[in-house]
Structures are given as C-alpha cells and as structure tokens.
Amino acid sequence: MQLYLIQTMWNGIDRMNSFLEDNYIGLAWPAIGDLEYTAPNDFAQRFMQSYDMGHNEAADIIESLHMFVRIMQDGDFVLIKDDRGVVVGDLGDYYYDDSAGNREDMICHRRGVTWLGRIPLEELNDKVRAFLNQPELLARFDYPFHEAQLDRWFSQASAPEQTTGQSVRVDAATVEEALHVLRQALRSDDPDHRIRAAAAILEYAKD
The missing domain is CATH 3.10.590 (ph1033 like fold)
Known part of the structure; x- marks a missing residue:
C-alpha cells in the first residue's frame, strides 16, 4: 500500500x-x-x-x-x-x-x-x-x-468539498454503480480489499 x-x-x-x-x-x-x-x-x-x-x-x-x-x-x-x-x-x-x-x-x-x-x-x-x-x-x-x-x-x-465550498454531489446511478463495485470487492481474495469495501459500505449505510 x-x-x-x-x-x-x-x-x-x-x-x-x-x-x-x-x-x-x-x-x-x-x-x-x-x-x-x-x-x-x-x-x-x-x-x-x-x-x-x-x-x-x-x-x-x-x-x-x-x-x-x-x-x-x-x-x-x-x-x-x-x-x-x-x-x-x-x-x-x-x-x-x-x-x-x-x-x-x-x-x-x-x-x-x-x-x-x-x-x-x-x-x-x-x-x-x-x-x-x-x-x-x-x-x-x-x-x-x-x-x-x-x-x-x-x-x-x-466529505470533500470543491474549492467553491460546495459539497460534491454524486447522482444516484453513480452511487449504485459504486456500491456494486464494493459488493464485488467484498468477495475479493485480497483481505485488505475486503476490509476497505466493508468499511466503505458501513460508512455509506450510516448516512
């Protein structure tokens, strides 16, 4: 890493x-x-x-x-x-x-x-x-x-902000695509990838 x-x-x-x-x-x-x-x-x-x-x-x-x-x-x-x-x-x-x-x-x-x-x-x-x-x-x-x-x-x-001070917005389709990638990463052979994917999904679920 x-x-x-x-x-x-x-x-x-x-x-x-x-x-x-x-x-x-x-x-x-x-x-x-x-x-x-x-x-x-x-x-x-x-x-x-x-x-x-x-x-x-x-x-x-x-x-x-x-x-x-x-x-x-x-x-x-x-x-x-x-x-x-x-x-x-x-x-x-x-x-x-x-x-x-x-x-x-x-x-x-x-x-x-x-x-x-x-x-x-x-x-x-x-x-x-x-x-x-x-x-x-x-x-x-x-x-x-x-x-x-x-x-x-x-x-x-x-969440990161643009230099204008406004929050970065991501459309629903992109969010769903990102979640799909994270779900696939949960089944990775690399334990580090699985841990990061799990952490990202749990963080998203809290919002």
Whole structure:
C-alpha cells in the first residue's frame, strides 16, 4: 500500500474541481494513446515519437506516466492539495478516456478515485507536510504508508468539498454503480480489499 501526491494544476488550468466532481485523477499527453497494454520499455519510444522536447523534460514526464500506469495500484492512496489542506482518495485502476477529445490539455490517462475526506493542513504530520512540497507532477511518499498517519481520518473526515465550498454531489446511478463495485470487492481474495469495501459500505449505510 503506497501514498501518492498528484498536482492539480497543469498548463495553467486547475483540475481540482474536475477531479473531485468526476471521481478521478489523471495526466494529459493524449498523443501517445492508451498505455494499458503497452510494455514499460516502450513508453519512452512512444512519447519521443509523439512529442518534440528536451531529454530531461521528456524523461520526467515519461517517469510520471510509468508511475501512473504501472507503479500505482488499485487500493493505493492519493492526495490532492489546496491552500486549506488535502483531500485523500482510494485509487482504482488505470483507464484511458478520450471521449471529450484529444487536445493537448485533455486529461486522458486516468484512474478512478473514491474520495475519502478532507484533512486540514494543521492536522497533517511533518512527513506529509514536507511531502506536499514535492514539485513533481506525480510523487510517491518515501515512507511506509502507516507513517503518514492518515487512516484515522478515513471515517472522521467530512466529505470533500470543491474549492467553491460546495459539497460534491454524486447522482444516484453513480452511487449504485459504486456500491456494486464494493459488493464485488467484498468477495475479493485480497483481505485488505475486503476490509476497505466493508468499511466503505458501513460508512455509506450510516448516512
């Protein structure tokens, strides 16, 4: 189980509201297409064939794409930050979505996220606050997950809010789909997945 940080600002556009409203995180660079079945060794070749940029800049982006597609796993956790603190989410699988087009500012490489709550900046420990200063587009926490001390917030933190201060609303069909996924996860061979699914269902039942 790992913890990641992803930046929401890209190409002058803040994606935080979109990430929260549509329950995903993502990266751009649509010209390289879907990477789900692409061998990691081919990432660099596809990127360099699609984009003309310096070696160092390209290497950083390729590393972020590799981490996003291959290193991140379903059940890991991600943080997005604003000036009030962070929102923590439970990650899902990678998928490629170009349904809104393939302009260079489109976020096509995606992972679904179940947002668990917002944590005020002053409640984060020193290791996590230092982690938030990472400049990379995508970064991984250098310590074991438990040292972030976030788990106590999963059931206590209020539902994430948009930067406008309004609560994120999810339609009934999406809620039912999410519950279906959680019911399937209850039958997973992975005990961690079963525990998280049970906790999420019980939390939903209390509301």
